[in-house]
Amino acid sequence: MPRLLADTAPLRNAHFRRLWIANIVTVIGAQLTVVAVPAQIYEITGSSAYVGLTGIFGLVPLIVFGLWGGALADVLDRRILLIITTVGMIVCSGLFWAQSAYGVQNVWIILVLFAIQQAFFAVNQPTRSAILPRLLPDRELPAALSLSYTVMQAGAIAGPLVGGALIPVLGYSLLYFVDTIFLFPTLFAVVLLPALKPEGEDAPTTAGLRSVIDGLKYLSKHKILLASFLVDLIAMIFGMPRALFPQMAHENFGGPSSGGIAFALLFVALSAGAVVGGVFSGWVSHVQRQGLAVIVCVLIWGVAIAGMGIAVGLAGGTTFPMLPVALALLMIAGAADMASASFRQSILLAASTDDVRGRLQGVFTVVVAGGPRIADVVHGAAAASIGVAVTTTAGGVLSVIFTIVAALAIPSFVAYRVGQKA
Numbered sequence: 001m002p003r004l005l006a007d008t009a010p011l012r013n014a015h016f017r018r019l020w021i022a023n024i025v026t027v028i029g030a031q032l033t034v035v036a037v038p039a040q041i042y043e044i045t046g047s048s049a050y051v052g053l054t055g056i057f058g059l060v061p062l063i064v065f066g067l068w069g070g071a072l073a074d075v076l077d078r079r080i081l082l083i084i085t086t087v088g089m090i091v092c093s094g095l096f097w098a099q100s101a102y103g104v105q106n107v108w109i110i111l112v113l114f115a116i117q118q119a120f121f122a123v124n125q126p127t128r129s130a131i132l133p134r135l136l137p138d139r140e141l142p143a144a145l146s147l148s149y150t151v152m153q154a155g156a157i158a159g160p161l162v163g164g165a166l167i168p169v170l171g172y173s174l175l176y177f178v179d180t181i182f183l184f185p186t187l188f189a190v191v192l193l194p195a196l197k198p199e200g201e202d203a204p205t206t207a208g209l210r211s212v213i214d215g216l217k218y219l220s221k222h223k224i225l226l227a228s229f230l231v232d233l234i235a236m237i238f239g240m241p242r243a244l245f246p247q248m249a250h251e252n253f254g255g256p257s258s259g260g261i262a263f264a265l266l267f268v269a270l271s272a273g274a275v276v277g278g279v280f281s282g283w284v285s286h287v288q289r290q291g292l293a294v295i296v297c298v299l300i301w302g303v304a305i306a307g308m309g310i311a312v313g314l315a316g317g318t319t320f321p322m323l324p325v326a327l328a329l330l331m332i333a334g335a336a337d338m339a340s341a342s343f344r345q346s347i348l349l350a351a352s353t354d355d356v357r358g359r360l361q362g363v364f365t366v367v368v369a370g371g372p373r374i375a376d377v378v379h380g381a382a383a384a385s386i387g388v389a390v391t392t393t394a395g396g397v398l399s400v401i402f403t404i405v406a407a408l409a410i411p412s413f414v415a416y417r418v419g420q421k422a
Contacts, residue, residue, distance in 0.1 A: 006150065006278060007143035007285040015135050015193055016144060019128075022185035024151050029182030031159020032166075032175040033096060037114055040100065040172045044107050055373070057111045061119040062369050069123030070362020071211040073130050074355055078196040081127045086190055088120035090183045097176035126361030131196050133349050133357070138419060141346040142284040149338050150278025153271040199354040215359025224351055225360065227413035228294065228344040229367050230406055235298045235337070236371030239305040239399035242267070243376035244388040252315040252388065253323050262323060269327045273334025281339065290343045291416030297340035298403045304333035306396025313389030341368075347416060 011017045038051045045051075072081055095113055099106070136144055166175060219225055241248075249255040249263035287293045308329040315322035345364065352360055382391040407414050 006147060006281045007140075008147070009285070010136050010140045010144035010147060013135055015189075016132075018189035018192060019186070020147055020151065022189040023148065024155075025182045026186045027152055027155030028159050028162070029093075029179035031155045032162070033093065033117075033179045035159065036096075036167065036172045036175045037110060039167055041107050041110055044105055044110075050107055053111055054114060057115040058118045059369065059373060061115050062122045063366050065119040065122035066126065066365040066369070067212050067359075067362045070126040070130075070215065070359040070365070072123060073127040073358025073361065074198050074211065074215070076197075078127050078131050078198070078358070079190065079193045082124060082131075082190040082193070083187070085120045085124035085127070086183065086187045089117060089124065090180060090187065092117035092120065093176060093180035093183060097173055097180055100171070100173035100176055122362075122365060125365050126358055129345065129349065129361040129364070130354075130357040131193070133354070134196055138346075138350040139285065141349055142287070142290070142342050143281070145342040145345045146278050146281040146284050146338065149341055150275055150281070153274035153278065153334075153338065156271040157268050157275065198358070212359065212362075215356055215363070218352075218356050219360060219363060222352075223410050224291065224413050224416050225348060227291070227406060227410040228347050229363065230410075231294060231298050231403055231413075232340070232344060232367060233371050234402045234406060235301050235340070235399050237375050237378060238395045238402065239302055239333075240372045240375035241305065241309070241379055241388070241392040241395060242270075242372065243380045244383050244392060247383065248312055248326075248388050248392075252312050253326075265323070265327055266330065269330035270334035270337070273331030273336075274338035276331065277335030277338040281342070284339060284342055287343070288417050289415075290347055290418060291413040294340050294343045294347070295403060295407045295414060297336045297343065299400055300336040301333045301340065302396045302399030302403060304329045304336065304396070305399065306393050308333070309389050309391070309393030309396060312392060350418070351416070 011020065038054055041054065042051050069085075092113055096110075096117075099109055099113070132141060132144060219229075245266040246263055249266055253262040255262035284293075308326050311322045311326040311329060315326075348360055348364060349357060379391055379395065382394075386394075
C-alpha cells in the first residue's frame, strides 16, 4: 500500500509543505471565481456571446504574460516575484468583490479585472513551478507534482459544485470575498520561502523579448524537452472532447439541452479520474524511464478516449447503460493524464538548467492552456460534420497513432531516465 498510495515524501520539506497546504485552500477559492465570473456576466447581459469573451480576455494575457513571466522568473528573485503576483491576485479578487458588493453591473469592468487577474496568474504559475528543483531533490519531483495536480483537480471538482450551489443562495460577492481571503495562506507560505535568485552562468539579465526568444531557442535544441510538449499537444488537440460534452449529454444520454446531470458528470469525470490517480500515485516515484512512462500514459489516454467515443455511439442503441461506461473511461483518461503531466513536468524541471527553467515553465503554461482550447475548435468543427461519437473515437485513435510516431521519431525521449540532462 505505501508504494500504491500517494508518495508524501516531499511534504517533509517545510517550504513545499506550506505551499501545498495553502494551495488546498487557495485552489478552492480560485475555482469559486472561475464559476462566479461567467455566471455574473450572463446574469448582467443574458448573452452567451459575452460569456464567451472570457475565453479571449483570459487566453491572451495567459499567453503573453505566461511567456514574459517565465522570462521574469529567470531574472528576478523568484520569491519576490511570487509575493508580487500573489498580492496582485489578492487585489484583483478584492476588486471583484467590491464591484459585486456595490452593484456596479458593468460587464467590461469584470472582463478587464479577469484579464488582469489572469496576467498575474500567468506570471505566478511558471515561477511557482520553477522553484521546485531548488526545494526538492530530482527523485521527489514526480511525487511533488502528483500531489500538486491532485489538489488542483480536486479544486476543479469541489469549487464549481460548491460555487454553483451557493450563487443562488449567497450571491456573487461572498464567493469573491472567500476567494480573496483564501489567497492569504499562499501569500504567507510564499513570504516564508528563502531567497531564490536564478543560478547559472547563462542566466539572463533582462526579461525582454530577446530573453523569451532565447528560451524558445534553448527548447528547440533539446529534443527531450521538445518532445514533452509535443506529446501533450497531441493528446490534448486530438483527444480532448470537452467541447462536445453538452451535445453528448443531450443527444446521446437524454439530458436537457442546457446542462443536466449527464453534462455535469461528463464535465467532472476527467478531474475525478485525476484525483483518484493522484491518491494512488505512489508508484510514480519509483519510475526511472520517465520518457517511456509519458508515452504509455498518453497511449492509455488515447485508447480510453476512443473507447469513450464508442460508448457514446452505442448509447441509445442498446439496453446496457452507456453513460457509466463513458464516465469510467473518462476517469481512466483523467488518471493517465495526471500521471503524464507529473512525468512531463518532472522531466522539464530536472532535465533543464536553472537559468532557463522559468521560461520553459512559461511555455508549459501556454501549452497546457492552449492545447485544450485548440481542441475545442477542432472537435466542434469536426462534430458538426461527422457527429460527436465519430469525432471522439477518431480523436482518441489519432492520439495513439501520432504518439507512436513521435516516440519512433524521438527515441531519446523514450530512453530518458531520471537524472539525465536534456
